[in-house]
Amino acid sequence: MLQVRRLNAGYGKVQVLWDVDLTVRRGEIISIIGANGAGKTTTLKSIMGLIIPFKGTIQFDGEDITGLPVHEIVRKGISLVPEGRHLFPKMTVLENLRMGGYAVNGNKYRDLLEKVFQIFPVLKERRNQLASTLSGGEQQMLAIARGLMSDPKILLLDEPSLGLAPKIVKKVMKVVSKIREEGITILLVEQNAKISLEISDRGYVLETGKIVLEGTSDELLRNEHVRKAYLGLM
Ligand SMILES: Nc1ncnc2c1ncn2[C@@H]1O[C@H](COP(=O)(O)OP(=O)(O)OP(=O)(O)O)[C@@H](O)[C@H]1O
Ligand SMILES: [Mg+2]
Structure with a gap:
């Protein structure tokens, strides 16, 4: 449904994303996890048309949407829930x-x-x-x-857990799963790796603007690097 290929993007002369590749299939919940400043929001902004990529392509439903204005991207069925709610x-x-x-x-x-x-x-x-x-x-x-x-056909969620108590975060994640059951595909960006991988099918790990790992959520939850760097486990 959504295919990001060799996405390079940033702000002015500052490059943030380097050859980011990601694929979202219809009906999936996909997580992008990464620390502060890794480029998660920049990835979503590029998909949404809020910033124009330096290089690379974004395809949605088989159509190249790279660089289209935001309102056209919304009309094609992509919606962003921004970080900080706005x-x-x-x-x-x-x-x-x-x-x-x-x-x-x-x-x-x-x-x-x-x-x-x-x-x-x-x-x-x-x-x-x-x-x-x-x-x-x-x-x-x-x-x-x-x-x-x-x-939307796909909902982009930018850190919905931010600033919420654990109990409320669980509620929000339940709602995200329910939305998927309604037939809406989800691309979920989170610093909170545990809660996002728990509800997603697959995930990508973004570090300083590059995808360093990808796999099913189970694979990532068992991965040694993910456990150390994102789950605080050994
Ligand atoms: N409008 C902007 N102008 C210049 N640099 C920016 C801008 N927005 C973000 N950046 C820089 O781009 C890099 C990636 O930022 P981004 O917001 O995509 O990270 P993030 O993974 O979403 O982080 P967080 O988890 O804190 O939301 C950071 O180094 C940030 O300082
Ligand atoms: Mg962000």
Whole structure:
């Protein structure tokens, strides 16, 4: 479904990603794990069209989307839930969802809203509350829900566990699995290797802008380097 080939990208003269290759098949949950500054967000921004790659290609559903404007990439079925959530704090839950669904028509919007409220009942209860009054976990749920409102085929999630208590992180990961069951493919970026590999099918390890390891999640969870560097185990 998504094929990133020899992606080189960065900011101005600073190169961050070096020949990154990754493949996501329909229906998978794929993790990219990596430390602070490894280039995880830069990878997602490149896929989303928020930055233009220096070199390399990004194919989606067999079509080259490299360098297309963001709104066209959204229309093709890719949605990003950004790191740090970036909600509209002075807008209500419903208004935030409306922003996510700005490009879908009336009937579709109502269907999506119903589906999203089914996955996130708490957002339905709080639909008229300002986003800023939600708890951290609820805000992350709202960010994910807003991402779903553009009716994506693939959802890119940038560190959804960031700043959340372990119990809430588990809840968020459950929701991610549920979204996959609804037929949406997931590319999940995390510093928290354990929780992301536990729910994903395969994963990639990104270190200083290069993919250094890839495999099934079970393989990575058993891998000695992953255990030492990312799981704090021996
Ligand atoms: N807008 C920018 N301008 C210049 N350099 C940037 C910019 N954004 C990120 N960088 C640099 O690119 C490198 C990779 O950053 P990136 O945000 O992709 O890492 P990350 O893996 O997402 O890290 P984190 O886990 O902290 O979110 C870092 O060295 C960072 O300083
Ligand atoms: Mg990041």
